[in-house]
Amino acid sequence: MAADLVCPYCYETFTARDIGFRCSGRISPAGRRCPLARDPVLAERTGRRGEVGPAFRADGRKPAAACPDCEGDTTYRICPVCHSTLPVQFGMVGHRLIAMVGAKASGKTVYMTVLLHELMNRVGAGLGTALMASDDLTIRRFGGDYEEQLYRHGRLFHGTRTAAANDGRVEPLVFRFSRSRGRLNRSRPRHSVLSFFDTAGEDFNSRENVELNTRYLANADGVILILDPLQMPGARPLARPGTVLPGSEGVDEPVNVLSRVTNMLMARQQGSSGLIRTPLAVVFAKLDAFWDTLDPGSPLRAHPPAGDRFDTADSLDVHEEVRRLLKEWEGVRIDQDLATHYRRYRYFGVSALGAGPTPDALVAPTGIQPYRVTDPLLWLLSEFGAVPRRGRG
Ligand SMILES: Nc1nc2c(ncn2[C@@H]2O[C@H](COP(=O)(O)OP(=O)(O)OP(=O)(O)O)[C@@H](O)[C@H]2O)c(=O)[nH]1
Ligand SMILES: [Mg+2]
Ligand SMILES: [Zn+2]
Ligand SMILES: [Zn+2]
Numbered sequence: 001m002a003a004d005l006v007c008p009y010c011y012e013t014f015t016a017r018d019i020g021f022r023c024s025g026r027i028s029p030a031g032r033r034c035p036l037a038r039d040p041v042l043a044e045r046t047g048r049r050g051e052v053g054p055a056f057r058a059d060g061r062k063p064a065a066a067c068p069d070c071e072g073d074t075t076y077r078i079c080p081v082c083h084s085t086l087p088v089q090f091g092m093v094g095h096r097l098i099a100m101v102g103a104k105a106s107g108k109t110v111y112m113t114v115l116l117h118e119l120m121n122r123v124g125a126g127l128g129t130a131l132m133a134s135d136d137l138t139i140r141r142f143g144g145d146y147e148e149q150l151y152r153h154g155r156l157f158h159g160t161r162t163a164a165a166n167d168g169r170v171e172p173l174v175f176r177f178s179r180s181r182g183r184l185n186r187s188r189p190r191h192s193v194l195s196f197f198d199t200a201g202e203d204f205n206s207r208e209n210v211e212l213n214t215r216y217l218a219n220a221d222g223v224i225l226i227l228d229p230l231q232m233p234g235a236r237p238l239a240r241p242g243t244v245l246p247g248s249e250g251v252d253e254p255v256n257v258l259s260r261v262t263n264m265l266m267a268r269q270q271g272s273s274g275l276i277r278t279p280l281a282v283v284f285a286k287l288d289a290f291w292d293t294l295d296p297g298s299p300l301r302a303h304p305p306a307g308d309r310f311d312t313a314d315s316l317d318v319h320e321e322v323r324r325l326l327k328e329w330e331g332v333r334i335d336q337d338l339a340t341h342y343r344r345y346r347y348f349g350v351s352a353l354g355a356g357p358t359p360d361a362l363v364a365p366t367g368i369q370p371y372r373v374t375d376p377l378l379w380l381l382s383e384f385g386a387v388p389r390r391g392r393g
Helices: 040-048 108-120 124-125 138-152 208-219 254-268 286-295 312-328 334-340 375-381
Strands: 020-022 076-079 094-101 129-133 175-181 191-196 224-227 280-284 347-349
Touching: 040 254, 094 108, 094 208, 094 254, 094 375, 108 129, 108 175, 129 138, 138 175, 175 280, 175 334, 208 254, 224 375, 254 334, 280 312, 280 334, 312 334, 312 347, 312 375, 347 375
Parallel strands: 094 191, 094 224, 224 280, 280 347
Antiparallel strands: 020 076, 129 175, 175 191
16 A cells, blocks of 8 residues: 555654554553653654653554553554654544745744634634644644744744754644534535644755755645745845845845755656646745835735635735736746746735834734735645635636
């Protein structure tokens, strides 16, 4: 059988049969209890050193198995490669890995934090969707680090730690996305597992991380590529006066970042047409710095129509508007590269903060006012059939 599952924690592939189990460590009906101990595989692969029940092999297609030592039943299923506990119903519900990549300081961490915050709070309810952290570590890291820093303290992030500085490990945030089953979409999948891996921009430039990133990208079902117009020589001079500009030292222009991503995706998978099949959301961040330069009638000055569907017409308007902006920003090569290599791609324009931060890296006094942040994710989910669309295209 083909290896059709991808671990949301390590991005290695395996089959359902290979899924392992972990003893619950509770006293079993037979009166025995397995001792908890550090799992060397888990520690090596993920850095998690806590004491856990012993791992064992059994038929991973089943939801539960009996521990060979204590005979107690367990429903903890684990990845055969990294031994992370898999989300409930993993392999039984749709699981979608969304990879997010972009150059250094392009705004990935801020965007991811705001996107997830919006989906968990404001937007989710309107869309009839819910987003929940899938494991304790995600709850602690997302709530405790990311959300706390940006929303409670109003402080922007330092550059994300590189995978190399983290012993080559990645620590994705894993969420369960669910949609309440509406009358019209009875057959659509209700749950998806979303895994976000917040890369450091430098991971894209260093050789030792290319292998890791290739696996991550190649096994993703959809890719969100964050591009920063402030890093485009043709757009930089157009930014609103006073905008905090990213340093240009060691920064790669968006067109080069795109080439790197394209090379990584091509290394692994191609359709018979030679085009990359993974849907690619090309997201231009920090749009607030360019609002002054846009036409008052531009779709990038309006909010997307409200409703519980992905609005195709609005999305295509935005797509064309970004394509037009690329001419102004001297970014036409980006458009050519996408058309040459990708079967499915779509442009987006977002502002996670809604206003430029202060020079001392604090959220503007007007607060966080996200603009169009959920559009790219909803497009990807609608491509997978996990969110319904209004209109065709
Ligand atoms: N004007 C504006 N600036 C933003 C926005 N989002 C991020 N920025 C700026 O971009 C900087 C970098 O954002 P991060 O999200 O930390 O960037 P990153 O891509 O995670 O960077 P690395 O982790 O170093 O790769 C922030 O400190 C802000 O100055 C936005 O919506 N609008
Ligand atoms: Mg970051
Ligand atoms: Zn046991
Ligand atoms: Zn794994």
